[in-house]
Every structure is written in C-alpha cells, then in structure tokens.
Amino acid sequence: MGYLKAVLKKDHEKKIQELEKLILLGKKLNKITTPDEKKLEILLSKSNNTDIEKSVLSNTNNYNSTSKSKKTDAYNIQNIQTSADKITIVFDRNIDKEIIKFFELKQTPYYKDVFDIDARFDKINTTHLKINNIEKINIGQFKFNVFRLVLTDKRNIKTSYFVDKNKIIININESKKVVKESNDFIDEKNLIRTIYTDDNSIRIKFNKTFGKNDFRYSAFKHNNNYIHQFDIKGKYKYSNPIKLSNKYLDKITVLDKGNTTRIRITNKDKINIRYIKNKRNLIIKIATVKKTAITNKPYIPKYKSKVIVIDAGHGAKDSGAVGPNKRYEKVVTLEVAKYLYKMLKEKGHKVYLTRKNDKFIKVMNRTTLANEKNADIFISIHANSVPKSKAHRVQGIETFFLSPARSERAKRVAAKENSSDISSMSNSSKLVFLESLNRPRITASHKFAIDVHAGMLQSVKSKFSGVKDSGVREGPFWVLVGAQMPSILIELGYISHPRESKRLYNKTYQKLLARGIATGVDSYFSKNP
Structure with missing residues (x-):
C-alpha cells in the first residue's frame, strides 16, 4: 500500500524505501522477491541529486574491463569511517580485492575518482562523508549489489587503496604531479x-x-x-x-x-x-606509514554484548548420525561449535559451550546451562541423515525452531535428534507439552532462524557450489524445549550424503558455516536489540 501511494505521488525516495521493506518482508516469508529487486535496482540507479552525480553514476563506458570480479554473493558494508586523508570501508567479513573496480573521469572542471564495490550498504541515507580539501564525496547503491563511492575535486587528486582483511582503505594524497628525476646522481653506464x-x-x-x-x-x-x-x-x-x-x-x-x-x-x-614495474621504471609505493596512520575505531554494533550458549549435538557414546567412511555427526558439530565460539567471542559476546570435548550430555540437560547463564539465545548444532537407500538424493542445510511439528519431514528429523534420552515420555504427553509453549518465544525463534539460515547460505555459497537450501522449518525438538530464550536447531547438512559428508569434514567449509551463523546472530540482534 505504501509503495502504491509513493508511485501515485511520484515520490522517488519513498518508492525506494517501500520497495526495500517489501523485499525484506518477502525474504523473511520465503517469497520470491526478484521482480521487486529489479525495480529497486532501476530506482537506485536513478537516485542521484545533481547533474554531476547523474553523469558519473550513469557512465559505465569508462569501466576498466580487466577488473571484472567473479560473481559472488554480495558482501555487506557495516560502516564507513573517514580521517584527515583516509576512507575506511568496513565489511561483515573478509573480502577479496577483486570485488573493487576503480576508474577515473574528467568532466570539466571536475576530476572524479570512482570506486565500484560488489556490496550492499543499508545506511546510505544516514551516512555523510567529508574530508578536508576534497570538494565532494558521494555514495550510492549504483546497482542492487554494487555500491559506488565518488571523490570529486577540481584538482586531479591522487588516490590509492588496499585490502586489509575485512576493510578497504583508500588513501587520499595531494594532487597528482609529474616527478622529475634528480640530476645529482645519474649513472649513464650501468643498469x-x-x-x-x-x-x-x-x-x-x-x-x-x-x-x-x-x-x-x-x-x-x-x-x-x-x-x-x-x-x-x-x-x-x-x-x-x-x-x-x-x-x-x-x-x-x-x-x-x-x-x-x-x-x-x-x-x-x-x-x-x-x-x-614497467620497462624502465620501478616505483615503490608506501601506502600506509607510521606518521599518517590513524587508528580506526573498531566497528561497534548498535546492540550491547549478549550472552550466547552453543550446544554441539551428541557426544561420547551418542555419536549421532554416521556417514560414509565413518564420519561422525558428533565430530562435525563440535568443530563448528568451536569455530563459532571463537568468532562470537571476537565480536565481544559472552559465549558458552555445552561441551568442549567428546562428552555425553542428556538432551534434557543441554538448556540448563543457557538458563543458568540467563542467555539471550541458544543454538543447537547438528547434522542430518537418511537411510542408505536415499543417501545420494537427500542433502541440504536446514534450520529449525521449536513448535509442534506440522510435516512428516519435521517429525522424522525431530525423532532422530530426540532419540537419545526421552523415550520414556509418551507421544501424547509430548504433544500436550509442546502445544503449551510460549507463543512470543516461538515467534522470536522463527525470526532468529531466518537470519541465521540466510547467513549460512550466503557464507558457504561464496566458496562452494551446489549447496542446497532446504529451508527454515518448525519441529518438536526436545533439546529446545527447556530454553527460556529464542532458540534454534541447525542441521548443517546431511552426513549421509557422499559429497555433503566430505564437505562437513572440511575445515574451510566448517569455518564458513560458523561465519554464516555468526553473521546471522549479528543480523538478528541488530533488528532485535
């Protein structure tokens, strides 16, 4: 309704805002948002305030064709900082230099240095950049997944940039000038x-x-x-x-x-x-040095430090599912849990593991630690499996939140994970208990599951192909019942599937899964501080 009003009023900025809301809502509800994303991309490409900006943002003929980066899932820019002669762009994860495309424009009387970056920045409207001696710095979402930064000045400014883990640092120096060689020590005889x-x-x-x-x-x-x-x-x-x-x-x-x-x-x-290096010259550039280096303040999220409990499923005598070549679920879950523990600690959270080694803990007792620590969220990590007859066909990442099961698939997965120590409870007793669950907590868990699931998929797909999205689902997982906070159960993949089983034992894949979960946690807390 808001979008239609904006169209009728021909309010360009309002149309962009309403479309972004529609896309965000559609993704949360697992709806197809491609048509809206295309509309947004067209609107964003036109959203410039001056004739100068419009000419820059529409000029694609000057692209450096040799700098095309390979297609990946878009990175997210967390914030942009400026100092006396530097712009620092901070991302949600480590980046590759190939996502940057740089070119220069001469539009009399202005010189422009243009940086196109394969990324999204959601704070464009509230971010205003300024550096002394630079007339103008413009930022915009040139395409849906391409962020553009333009430096404009009447002088031909000299810029250089480099990548440092999750940052792009752009150095801005004096206007470009021709450097003449010294006449004092010229050797015309030797090399x-x-x-x-x-x-x-x-x-x-x-x-x-x-x-x-x-x-x-x-x-x-x-x-x-x-x-x-x-x-x-x-x-x-x-x-x-x-x-x-x-x-x-x-x-x-x-x-x-x-x-x-x-x-x-x-x-x-x-x-x-x-x-x-060129034919007769070697130029050694000093990009960042002691006397110009200004310590950048670390990215501080808007929300405060949280308490998080991570549960590595199974352990010891309970090996969980077993895949080809004796690959054990309990091993995978512990490795990913440890990586996730480290990543969340680095973000400033208080993090606890239900187990740090090959130890058996009863399902009913796994949320005890979370309740004792008054945790904000609880994450239980598992790997799925099916019988050998289906092993080659069934694969994919799934994320569950606690709710009475509505599908046979959810019931099957829950039965597998619940099997270790609640067999004494009758089915009718379980159902009565689950139906009495706190509805607001279920809603919060659902939102949490959506954010974490999206983070995992984006992370692993950046390096691995053929990753299947099996969706966010609800199910009666007993390990989540006792948790008094939003809680989810993650099925990292099918350890019974030949290829997915190998990936689940791959350290790089494990770290990508953990990084995706950590990104999802950030996303959830940013919207639910």
Whole structure:
C-alpha cells in the first residue's frame, strides 16, 4: 500500500524505501522477491541529486574491463569511517580485492575518482562523508549489489587503496604531479640510472629494459623493525654516496652487493608496500606509514554484548548420525561449535559451550546451562541423515525452531535428534507439552532462524557450489524445549550424503558455516536489540 501511494505521488525516495521493506518482508516469508529487486535496482540507479552525480553514476563506458570480479554473493558494508586523508570501508567479513573496480573521469572542471564495490550498504541515507580539501564525496547503491563511492575535486587528486582483511582503505594524497628525476646522481653506464624519493614513493629508473626476473622483493621482521628489501640485478655507481630519506620512513639504505644493488626500507611501525614495474621504471609505493596512520575505531554494533550458549549435538557414546567412511555427526558439530565460539567471542559476546570435548550430555540437560547463564539465545548444532537407500538424493542445510511439528519431514528429523534420552515420555504427553509453549518465544525463534539460515547460505555459497537450501522449518525438538530464550536447531547438512559428508569434514567449509551463523546472530540482534 505504501509503495502504491509513493508511485501515485511520484515520490522517488519513498518508492525506494517501500520497495526495500517489501523485499525484506518477502525474504523473511520465503517469497520470491526478484521482480521487486529489479525495480529497486532501476530506482537506485536513478537516485542521484545533481547533474554531476547523474553523469558519473550513469557512465559505465569508462569501466576498466580487466577488473571484472567473479560473481559472488554480495558482501555487506557495516560502516564507513573517514580521517584527515583516509576512507575506511568496513565489511561483515573478509573480502577479496577483486570485488573493487576503480576508474577515473574528467568532466570539466571536475576530476572524479570512482570506486565500484560488489556490496550492499543499508545506511546510505544516514551516512555523510567529508574530508578536508576534497570538494565532494558521494555514495550510492549504483546497482542492487554494487555500491559506488565518488571523490570529486577540481584538482586531479591522487588516490590509492588496499585490502586489509575485512576493510578497504583508500588513501587520499595531494594532487597528482609529474616527478622529475634528480640530476645529482645519474649513472649513464650501468643498469640503474638513478634512485630518488618523492612524497610517498621510491623511484628507480633504468638505462635499458628491466624485467620482472631482474629483481627480488622480500619482507620480514628483524630486531623489532619491519624490513622491506629489493635486490636488483645490476650495479649503480652511486650506491655509497647517495643518501635517501622520506618523512614517513625511519630509514632507507642503498647497498652495493657486488653485481646486485639492494634497497632496504626499515621502519619501527608496520607499513604497507606495493610496487609498480614497467620497462624502465620501478616505483615503490608506501601506502600506509607510521606518521599518517590513524587508528580506526573498531566497528561497534548498535546492540550491547549478549550472552550466547552453543550446544554441539551428541557426544561420547551418542555419536549421532554416521556417514560414509565413518564420519561422525558428533565430530562435525563440535568443530563448528568451536569455530563459532571463537568468532562470537571476537565480536565481544559472552559465549558458552555445552561441551568442549567428546562428552555425553542428556538432551534434557543441554538448556540448563543457557538458563543458568540467563542467555539471550541458544543454538543447537547438528547434522542430518537418511537411510542408505536415499543417501545420494537427500542433502541440504536446514534450520529449525521449536513448535509442534506440522510435516512428516519435521517429525522424522525431530525423532532422530530426540532419540537419545526421552523415550520414556509418551507421544501424547509430548504433544500436550509442546502445544503449551510460549507463543512470543516461538515467534522470536522463527525470526532468529531466518537470519541465521540466510547467513549460512550466503557464507558457504561464496566458496562452494551446489549447496542446497532446504529451508527454515518448525519441529518438536526436545533439546529446545527447556530454553527460556529464542532458540534454534541447525542441521548443517546431511552426513549421509557422499559429497555433503566430505564437505562437513572440511575445515574451510566448517569455518564458513560458523561465519554464516555468526553473521546471522549479528543480523538478528541488530533488528532485535
């Protein structure tokens, strides 16, 4: 209804807001949202405020065609920070440099540096970026999964960027200028013609064509100093008298090592070095250095630290399901639980494990710890299985929340997980108890399951193909009954399936599952602080 009103009023911004709400609601209800996403992409591509911005955001002909990144699930930008000469973009997980596309535009009288990043940023409307001496910084969702940042100035500004785990750091320096070589130490006889420094680089010029096999770069730490070393196959007659310095570095030395010239950079603080080589030039760039580095404040979520209990299913005499080549459910659940424990601790939460080793705990007792610690959420981790006759056909990730079962599939899965120690309770007693469950807690658990399930799928699909989504379901899982907080049971996959079984024993796959669960936890708490 809100979207239709916005269309009738021709309110562009309102249309975007209402479409985003529709898409979010549709995904929570597992509905198809592709048509709405396409509409949103079209609207976002038109949402620029000035003629200059419109021309930048519509100009795709200047794309660097060699920088196309391979298709992956979109990353999410958590926040963007600025300092005197730096922009830091923080993501929800570690990223690859290939998701960045950079190009420059000249639109008289303006120069523009444009960064297109395969990511989503949901805080565009509330984020305003400003850096001294830069006329304008614009951000926008160029496409549904492409975030665009544009630096605009009448000077031809010089930018460089690098990736540091889950961050993109863009350095902004003075306007670009032609650097002339020093006339004091020019060697016209040997391979190396001259060596000199400028604002943030060391430049080596050669008298003839210089190949990639003619030098070796190494970096290491020695006596609490960071060392970056370039050994060049060739002589330079001014190695001994020349003295190089740079205001950002502690020490630069040029050494004659016989038929090799060594350039050695020494700094007490960690620095980032990159180099550019062409036929007769080697340029050593100092991207981040001690005196310009500004410590970025860590990303702090809007919600406070939470108490979380993680339950690794089964253990000891209760091995759970057993897959091909004696792959045990109890082993997989404990490994993923440990990775998840570490990731959530790093986010500042108080985290507890129901078991840290191969130990048996009764199903009825697994939520006891969660209640004693007054936990905010409870996560029980399992792996599914089917009989051998169906093992090759049935696979997929499922997430369950506690509710009286409505499908035969949910009843079957619940019966498998409930089997260890509640056989004495009659079916009628179980049903009466489950029907009396707290309805608001079921609703919260359902929301929690949706967020975690989406996080897992996005994470594992970024590295593995053919991952099946078996959905979010409700079921009568006895391990969740005693929990007095939102709780879910995760089936990481089918350990009975030949391929999925191998993946569940793969460390990389286990870490991706854990990272996806952690992302889902963040998503849930951000909406339910």
